[in-house]
Amino acid sequence: MRRNRAETDASQTKLSRRAALLGGVQLLFMGGLAARMNYLQVDQADQYLLLAEENRINIRLIPPTRGEIFDRNGVQLAQNIPSYRIVMVREEAGDVEEVMHRLSKVIDLDPEARDRAIAEVKAAERFLPVTVADNVTWDELSRVSVNAPALPGVSPEVGLTRVYPRGSDFAHIVGRVGRVSKTDIDAQEIPDAVLRIPRFQIGRINVEAREEGLLRGVAGTKQVEVNATGRVMRELSRREGQSGADLQLTIDSKLQNYVQARLGTESAAVVIIDCENGDLIANASSPSYDPNLFIGGISSADYDPMLESKHRPLVNKTVQGTYPPGSTYKMVVAMAALEEGIIGPDDTVYCPGHVEVGGRKFHCWKRAGHGWMDLEDSLKQSCDVYYYDLALKVGIEKISAMAKRFGLGIRHDLPLSSVASGLAPTKAWKRETRDAEWVIGDTVNASIGQGFTLSSPLQLAVMTARIATNRMVTPRLIKSIDGIEQPSGGGEPLGMNENNLRKIRKGMHVVVNDRRGTGYRSRIIAEEMRMAGKTGTSQVRSITTAERARGVSRNEDLPWERRDHALFVAFAPYDKPRYAVSVLVEHGGGGSTAAAPIARDVMLQALYSGEPPLDAYPTADRERIAEQQKQLRDVQPQATIKGKDQA
CATH class of the missing domain: 3.90.1310.10 (Penicillin-binding protein 2a (Domain 2))
Known part of the structure; x- marks a missing residue:
């Protein structure tokens, strides 16, 4: 059948549209392919040539x-x-x-x-x-x-x-x-x-x-x-x-340097903490070592002497070392008794030089005894018998609980290695770890910071700061991260009876500032900087009955390893505590002779933010202190402050 002209024209129009559409698609495809080939062969030619040549x-x-x-x-x-x-x-x-x-x-x-x-x-x-x-x-x-x-x-x-x-x-x-x-x-x-x-x-x-x-x-x-x-x-x-x-x-490098220099060759530790915010402004362990020796790998010639030294320079004694706190623990026992209402500040205990408990004699450090002692006198003269009596009345559980409130027997969270927890022992602890029952003699030993009781210098500094402030002061070492200030360690109120704490502080004040106090020779004369503290001496050996009968050997007559540890804790100024300090001298002998002078010197250095005036010291000490300051002044290194040198 023949199509008319109109039908033929319509058919040709459809074919033309399809051909145009198909041609457009083909052209678009070819254009895209050409562009991609140009990109790969021209724009990226160098890179793909290298990739082809063994992935260079x-x-x-x-x-x-x-x-x-x-x-x-x-x-x-x-x-x-x-x-x-x-x-x-x-x-x-x-x-x-x-x-x-x-x-x-x-x-x-x-x-x-x-x-x-x-x-x-x-x-x-x-x-x-x-x-x-x-x-x-x-x-x-x-x-x-x-x-x-x-x-x-x-x-x-x-x-x-x-x-x-x-x-x-x-x-x-x-x-x-x-x-x-x-x-x-x-x-x-x-x-x-x-x-x-x-x-x-x-x-x-x-x-x-x-x-x-x-x-x-x-x-x-x-x-x-x-x-x-x-x-x-x-x-x-x-x-x-x-x-x-x-x-x-938080550390003050200038003060840290002074403290390290003041410790000299002693095997010792010093912690200084800010009572307001818990900042550790000095944390020194002696002897120390140069960490730069380890950067490229330390030689045996450098490492072996440190490893073998009896003074243990590789150990951070401030947080890793735990020691019997000795008489510095007496504030814990006294506060436990005060808070429980077991004693009053004017109650007295008679010290004949010893007390017999369970068929065993427990001696006071003063062989002849102290006579009648109240709370203030017991701290001032560090009478042991007074605290034996208190401990028997209070009991070890309440003593240990008070120790933990003061920061002892717990691990403080600091970015330091192997921070020790110390030990505030309880009956359950001895049963679990020693498979033995607690005996009354254990409580008596604990009352003067001996026996199982262990504390680090850091913990003793925290204890002292809490006594001084009645707040749960927590040690802080990181001040800021990329300029962002970190939370303060000032702490919440401890909730202890402030009147009871004032009695403890008064007792610590007379320890240092009364002529009969065990720390009197290390007092601060400057009225606005007066210090309150407590001496401590912890035994590292048992004294036999035979030795007591012939006379206890003096520390200086014993080998170094058998001498007592010397301790001292303090805060200052007394009226408005700013810093608390703890000092430990391993095998240093008495706390009053070995540790207290160091504490007084480093405390003054902190309070004055540098070298203190000589009139802050007792007159008899000033000539010696002047010479000491001159010698220590010479060991101050140059400090780099953000690219600048500063003395």
């Missing part, structure tokens, strides 16, 4: 910059300084041993260091840069660069090295860093990739270790182009990581 574009980790640590005034305690180093990438080096052999001819590498570097390169991931030489000189760096064609996979770098400009003053606070070990990696469920970089350093002890998460930061990455020999030609792209946080401690 590598991605490498950029170690983050470790956060720095400062004292409360901005003095640098842990900083990063530039250092030159030589690194090697195994996949680019090829024959690692041959390349290391060539490198040892370019720079000075002893055989032991070379063998260690070879082992580290072979053990590392094939794409990771491994440091094979640390702290090289500029001349050595230049020689490596010149000989780069003969050293495939080897390249010089500028990195950062951790240093501690205040040396031994802060070893027991800031701590130190060390290289990552396999144990460190295995200990983490999902290890940070940056830890796999050989010779990467992390915190080992104290603040460096406890605040590792804040200080380390986050690694970045970079994409580098290398040639056929493995030499880096250029950096293609970089994603910066995140630097670690800067920490500001």
Whole structure:
């Protein structure tokens, strides 16, 4: 059948539209394909050529910059300084041993260091840069660069090295860093990739270790182009990581230095705490050591003497060391009795020099006895028999509960290693740990801070601050993180009877300021700075009946290890407490002779924010103190404050 003209025209129109649509789609496809080919073949030609030539574009980790640590005034305690180093990438080096052999001819590498570097390169991931030489000189760096064609996979770098400009003053606070070990990696469920970089350093002890998460930061990455020999030609792209946080401690570095110098060669510890906010402004353990010795790996010649020393320089005695608190514990027993209403301040106990309990004699330190003693006199003269009597009336459970309210027998949360809990023993504790029942003699021993009772110098400082303020003062070591102030340790009210605490404080005042007080020779003369305190002496050996009969041996006649520990705690000023201090001198003998003079000196240094005037001391001491100040003045180091040197 013939179509009319109208039908033919309509059919041709439809075909033309379909052809146009199909042609448009084809043109669009071809245009897109051409654009993509242009992008790949022209715009990205260089990169894809390199990818085709044995994947010569590598991605490498950029170690983050470790956060720095400062004292409360901005003095640098842990900083990063530039250092030159030589690194090697195994996949680019090829024959690692041959390349290391060539490198040892370019720079000075002893055989032991070379063998260690070879082992580290072979053990590392094939794409990771491994440091094979640390702290090289500029001349050595230049020689490596010149000989780069003969050293495939080897390249010089500028990195950062951790240093501690205040040396031994802060070893027991800031701590130190060390290289990552396999144990460190295995200990983490999902290890940070940056830890796999050989010779990467992390915190080992104290603040460096406890605040590792804040200080380390986050690694970045970079994409580098290398040639056929493995030499880096250029950096293609970089994603910066995140630097670690800067920490500001509560410690005053100038006071810390003075305290360390004042302790000298003693095996001792000093803690000074701010009564208002709990800030630790000094936390010194003596003897100390230089943490910089550990950065690149310490030698046996340096390490063995520290390990073998009977004065234990590697131990932080302020928080790790626990000792019988001796007579400094008497305030705990007295407060427990006062709060229970068992005694009044005017009640007296007769001291004949000993008391017999359960068929055993417990002696007072004064063999002839003190006679009639009330609370104030018992603290002033440190009568033991008075506290034997109190303890038998109060009982060990209430004494231990009071000790914990004062901060003893509990672990304080500080970013320091191995912070000890001490011990405020109870009947249940002895039953569980010693499989034995508590006996009455245990209570008598505990009343004078002996027997099972143990405290650290930190805990004794906290106890003293709480007595001085009637608040739950909590020690604080981190003042701010990246400039953000951290919570105060001022604490809530303890809720103790203030009148009872005033009696305890008055007793501590006469200890130091009354002529018959055991701490009188270490008093402060300046009226506005008067100090209240308590001496303590803790035995480390048993005194036999035979020895008592012939006369107890003097400390100076005994070997050092068998002498008594000397302790002293104090707060000042008496009328408005600002600081509390605790001093422990291991095997120092008497607290009044060994510990109290140190406490008086460091307290004055804190109160005056520097060297105190001589008229703050008793007249008889001023000539000696003037000479002592002159000697200690000479050991003050230079301090770096945010890039500036300041004395």
